[in-house]
Amino acid sequence: MDSAVDRYTGQIVDGEQLWYIDPVDKEGYICRGCGVMVNPVSFEAHHKVRPHFKELPSKPHESWCDVEGEEKLVAKARKERVTTQVGFPGSFPSKLQLVDEREKVAIPGAPIGGKGASSGGSSSGTATGKTHTQWTAHTIRPICRTYINFPKDRDLPLSVPGADGNNYDEVIRKLVSQDIVVYPKQHIFVAPLSWSKPKDIPGKIIVELSYGFWANKKLLSPYRLVIDSSSWSAAKKNYVLTELEVSRKEAKERADAGKKSEKSWVFFVGQQESTNPSDFVVSDHRLICCLTGELGNG
Ligand SMILES: [Zn+2]
Incomplete structure (x- = not known):
């Protein structure tokens, strides 16, 4: 997994941010989809691959977790548009908000995890009952990753303070x-x-x-x-x-x-x-x- 949720702040953390966190709390991260503890890996300097998060054998994802489905969706989305009349089938960052790094966005000890609860931001249901979550990014990285992963769906809404445009295609400019x-x-x-x-x-x-x-x-x-x-x-x-x-x-x-x-x-x-x-x-x-x-x- 490219990202996980910091269980103390509730913020989504990209694997790459582990380069900057010292020491990395091995028990400090949970799955974005289902809230189980996940393992931060490859963050030490000698690793050749980028830092990321791995499922712990002792703590598998919940059966309803959509994080693994997300990887399949990305593989498909690289080739074709995945937005349908019903909407976009995954969750994506629709907003950038830079938060003071010292600021905690969740109350420590508050319940975390559960479907959608950990991803922050707003979520909206649709007529099909499937949850389509739009969430707030705190660095540009998850936005840029979404741009690369979903090349045919760049009409997804996006708002970045100070930047021109209302969707991925307009906000991001080559x-x-x-x-x-x-x-x-x-x-x-x-x-x-x-x-x-x-x-x-x-x-x-x-x-x-x-x-x-x-x-x-x-x-x-x-x-x-x-x-x-x-x-x-x-x-x-x-x-x-x-x-x-x-x-x-x-x-x-x-x-x-x-x-x-x-x-x-x-x-x-x-x-x-x-x-x-x-x-x-x-x-x-x-x-x-x-x-x-x-x-x-x-
Ligand atoms: Zn999960």
Whole structure:
């Protein structure tokens, strides 16, 4: 499972966030679908795969848990639209809300788990009785994952404060691949990560993307993310650098395996520099994430 629920805060935690949590509480996470305890794995530095959550043999998912069904749904959704007249058959984040990290969103000790109860946000029933849950994300990552996993369903509603658009297709915008363009409106932007190593300099991380201004088949001026890490702890900076490095390696592995359409995609909300429009300044680590795979189109 890519994500689970923090049993103390009630918040959905992406596997990648385990890179930043120290120490990881092995008993601190429960299934998003049914609330059983799940095991956080692969979060130590030596692991090659991204951190994720695994079912404990002693604590199987409840029979009605839809988390495993979700994986089957994603496999289907990569190829075809899964929204029907009845609606979207799974749950998805429809809103981004950045919450103060120290703030607890649930009362400790309050009952947690149970169908839908752990996913937070609102849920709505339909005439068929099947629950379609829309929930609130606290980083852009689950939103970006939904975008990649459901390429034919990008008309799902999405609201991101400050960003233009009301659905996935409108809010998330791929940068122009061959030119530097000024974007008048804010979006979650996406472009492939370049293969050159991000520059880690005091107070900043500079990340080159592989889109930008090209001439004579050369990328003369790439789009860049200028991540302002001046107020970050070393752990937070390390977390972002780890994700960038893991993603860069994943992209190379896919290319070596001949999977040309699979890249590492950097999603971000950033302020485009007016004097230097190739640069986007990002200062909140929750507004940047990298995912590897096919971006697909709707
Ligand atoms: Zn479950």
